[in-house]
Structure formats: C-alpha cells, structure tokens
Amino acid sequence: MNSQPAEVRKNELESFSVESWEEDLIRRYPENTTANLEEDEESFRNYKDEIRPEVKEFYRLNHRYQTLDFATQKKESFLKFNRRKMSVWEAIEFLNELVDDSDPDIELPQIEHILQTAEAIRKDGHPRWFILTGLIHDLGKILCLFGEEQWAVVGDTFPLGCEFSEKIVFHEFFADNPDFNHPEYSTELGIYEEGCGLDKVTMSWGHDEYLYHVVKDYLPEPALYMIRYHSFYPGHKEGQYTQLMNQHDIEMFSWVRAFNPYDLYTKSEERVDVKALKPFYNDLIDEFLPGKLSW
C-alpha cells in the first residue's frame, strides 16, 4: 500500500523530523506543571496558534490517513518481520542513521538521546527491565528507515474503529478521515465491547505498536505496556477511552504514566559517552533480548 498521499504539502513538511513531534509534546505537556493546557482554554489556544507549520501539517496527515483499514494493512505487512535480522544494539545503530541525515551539527545523535533516557531511569534506581525499556522504547522508529512516512511512525496514538476523542490534539483534522463518518466506527464503542481491554483494540499505526510486537515475548508486562502505549497521550494523559479499558489496563497504565517523564523530559544537549556505557547496556540487552531479533 502506498502511504504517500498525493496531496502532501511537501514544502511544509520539509523541516519536520521525528523529533519535531516530541518537541511539540513538551510544549503541550510542560514539565513540572500539573495544569492541563487544554483545561485552560486560552493557554491551549495560544499553544495551537504557535505550533509550527510543519508540525500542523504532520497532524493533518496523521489524522487524515490513520484509518482502521490503514492500521490493519500495516500490521499485516510489518508483523511478518521479514525485513531484517538485527540485535538490539544494531537496531540502535541503525536508528542513529535517521538523525545523522537531518542536522548533525545541531542535534545530538539519536543514540545519545536514547542513552540519556535509559541513564535517567537507571539513576533513579529502577529495575533493570525498566532501564532496558527506556533504552529500546523508540526503536520502532526504524519504520522511517523502511520507507514509512513520518505521520505513520510517530504522533499521538489513538484507538481506531470507534469515535475519535475530542481531546486528541487537532481533532478537527479528523473531519477528512474516512472513518469519521463511518456508521459503525463513529460511535463511542464502535466495533468494540465495553471494557473489552486494549489488547483487543486496534491502535493507530506507529512505532509503539510495531516495537511491542517485536519484543512481546521477552519483557515483563509493565515494560510491554510502556512500549505499546507511550504515545497514547489521549489515554494516559487525557483519561480518554476508559470505555475500552479493563481493570488490568487501568492498573498497568500507572506504569505507562511512570515512564512518561523519562520519555519527555530527559533529553538534553549534554554529550553522552557511548563507548563507556556500551558494556553495561550490552549486558542488559543480553539478559532480556539476546542475539538477533526479527524486524
């Protein structure tokens, strides 16, 4: 399936990188504040007015093209894992190519941001599986290197096959999504049963869902929830879609929330000594995810 829509406004997307969406998240959910931007209407309006054009264009495409059909087809294609065999460290090095291309003078290599997240978790004394989760949680972004468009790799995720929550940023862009007026997909429960559990729910396609399926047989359940739902801001930050969750999801989401600050607020311009840290992280990888994985 061709994921390059004809009407992409190319110029506007030119300066978008996978990090642009995360920078935008930090503006939407500033550190050290419990205030919800969206509840303060004026702040939220200001936030939206200040969003850079490439980020807005990114949300427009994401909301226009993430349909139940699209996510189902992408799962069929990518969950065959027939593209590459790589160890976790090789996948980290592969992902590093993504950012090296864009702006090597300003941005730290992706590998250093990955290690900053993991090191922050380690310094706070969390268990080894939690540190590993910090290390690997964004490896699904290698989808970009498999030729996927950025709007199909990053961005807030949300359930498909039921109505789009109004709390999803730029909800208005869903008006152009074919599922928006679909008789079955546009109700509160859509194709699902109340409390069915998120495992039965098809989420919008991206790096979270992809990596979850790569590692799902190897890591403890809280780690899998962190990986699978870390971009599900409408769920873990805005409290939406509880009608689809079961009691177990609700309990596990405390882990997703515990992970979120490490995801959003640990990246800095401070250099990381990759060589010095590599032995510790290779041991950690060998403990849970040894050898080559199928991607």
Ligand SMILES: [Fe+2]
């Ligand atoms: Fe991510």
